[in-house]
Amino acid sequence: MPDPDPSGPQRPLERVGVSNSQYTQHSQFETYEAYGPYAPYQPPGYGGYDLHDAQTLGYGVPGAYEDTYRPAYEAAETPETPLPRQAGSAAGEDAPAPAARAGAGTGRRRRAARRRKARYIELPDGSMRRLLPQALVVAFLAGGTTAFVAKDKAIELNVDGKPRTLHTFADDVTELLSQENVDVGAHDVIAPAPGTSIRSGDEVVVQYGRPVRLTIDGHRREVWTTAHTVQEALEEMGVRAQGAYLSAARSRAIGRAGLSLDVRTERSVTVMADGHARTVRTNAATVHEVVEEAGISLRGEDTTSVPADSFPRDGQTVTVLRVTGTKEIREEEIPFKTQRTEDPSLFKGTEVVDRAGQPGLRRITYSLRIVNGVRQKPRLAGTEVVREPQPQVVKVGTKSLPTSVRGADHLNWKGLAACESGGRAHAVDPSGTYGGLYQLEARTWQSLGGSGRPQDASAEEQTLRAKKLYVRRGSSPWPHCGARLHG
CATH class of the missing domain: 3.10.20.90 (Phosphatidylinositol 3-kinase Catalytic Subunit; Chain A, domain 1)
Structure with missing residues (x-):
């Protein structure tokens, strides 16, 4: 079989279970990288022979060369055939002729490659033990890379209308937002919902809530919206805006701080x-x-x-x-108040008016209206005080009354009082001349030391004055009832 064409595609020698770096560092093998994948095996000490110039004999030509390849498991039983120069040196023989060397060049290259492959697979026990942990590390890193790639996700994150594509290892929406430092509040809208697991290719949308202090037809309330403009907010809240008055333009943007909006529908x-x-x-x-x-x-x-x-x-x-009408003015009295002062010169129970009171005067204005031809009830339009009232001053006696009058205490004064006034201390006759229990005249009363009128004094004082009158004039002041004094 002819040698492969060096200019055509070439496949590197197969290496089983060991990396390139391990192969080149192993002291028992020839340096693979120094010769390339199909370079001839050329150990040192070949005496200047150029193996590339040797004649290549066809495969299967009798006597061209002997195939000395042995499997790796036979290496211990069959000693490896030495190279021509090594064999000659060992036996003391001369090196073979150049023609023989040229015929055996191609065969030696193939056998050398097979020996390297066999040795590469069947490493000595000590070398295999050194390479095995490194192989495990390589396998572990290969598995970790697969897991790393599997955890990576391509996610489209849209925050308040601004989309971007990113790669993340987050497992759910909450973790993704935390990694991207996206703060959300109670009025923000997140889709999918927080806590939802995510996969590569998913889209996560965050829409920030904005407060709108909305007044619709006089009714005020605060609402939250994710709309970015006034028009979008009105549509979201279902407000009928056709023909309505808006305090802000429909195209006005709504910032994160919100705005105040007054809407008056038609x-x-x-x-x-x-x-x-x-x-x-x-x-x-x-x-x-x-x-x-x-x-x-x-x-x-x-x-x-x-x-x-x-x-x-x-x-x-x-x-x-339609209102028409006039005004009407009326005057009303303001009642006076009574002030009482103690007077030690008067007996207890006696009150005397020292200064008479005088009522005040108030002017009141009323509005008389006719509404759509119908007269309405007068309405108070205003008041004005024309004269202040003057209080009445009354003196109240505090002097103790005597208990008796000599010569009159034994008489029947209750019987006389019952006959004259029916026993009523404030009784006055129809003419107004006589008053009190004993129907005394005011002039007679005052002559007895009384003040004011007898009917204004207490019953005790009236009896005292009547006893004094009896001592002076007997029962003559009571011609009709005087006999009761002795009955």
Whole structure:
């Protein structure tokens, strides 16, 4: 069989179980890398023969060379055939002729390659023990590389609309976000959900929540949205924005800090005025604006059936009230108060008016209105004090009354009182001249040391004054009932 063409594809010698570096470092073998995969085996001391110039004999030519190859397991039994020069040197013979060497060149190269392969497989026991741990390390590293590649995942991470592709060893969404330092809050949206396992090729989306302080038709509330613009937020919240008033442009971006948004949707409001009804479509903020949009003017005291500054509701009817009227002024008294002061010169139970009280005067203004031709109940428009009231001053006696009057204590004073006044201390006759238990005249009362009127004094003082009167004049002051004193 001819030698392979050096210019054609060549396959390196097969090495079983040992790496290149181990092969080249082993002291028992020839250096493989120094000659290349198909270089001839040329040990030192060949005496200057150029093996490449030797004649190559065809395979199978009788007598060309002897095949000395032996399997590795026969190496111990059959000694290796020495090389020509080695054999000659050992036997003392001359080196063979150049022609013989040329015929045997190709065979020697093949046999040398086979011997190297056999020796490479059947290493001595000591060398195999040295190479085995290194082979295990290589196998372990090969298995670890496979596991390393298997754990690596290509993931597309989209954070708030900004996508990027990355490689990660994370097992689930939570671990991935932690590795990428993506902080999420309670109002943020994560898909898939945190804790979900991930595989290569998956997409993880994080949408940040944004607070929106939303006022819709006067109702205020705070909502969270993942939308990036006002228009997207309105669509997400289902707000009917057609024909509505917006405090911010629809294209305005919503930042992480959020924004305040006032929305007034379009409503239908009916305005009743001067006997006519007008229905308008509006997004006005107040009833007053709706009335103006309906082309109705308010004059003087004109007003509306609902507060003019209130928010108009859809389907609401607002009535304009035409108001005319006048004012009415009335005067009322302000009652005075009574002040009492103690007077030691008066007997206990006696009160005397020292200064009469005077009522004050208050001026009250009422509004008389006619609404849409109907007179309304007067309404209080204001009050004004014209004169302050003056208090009444009353003296109250504190002097102790005597217990008796000589010559009159044994008489029946209860019987006299019952006959004169029915036993009532504050009784006054129909003419107003006499008063008290014993119906004494005011002038007589004062002559007895009393003050004021007898009916204003206590019962004890009245009895005391009556006893004094009896000592002076007997029972004559009571011509009809005086006999009761002795009964």
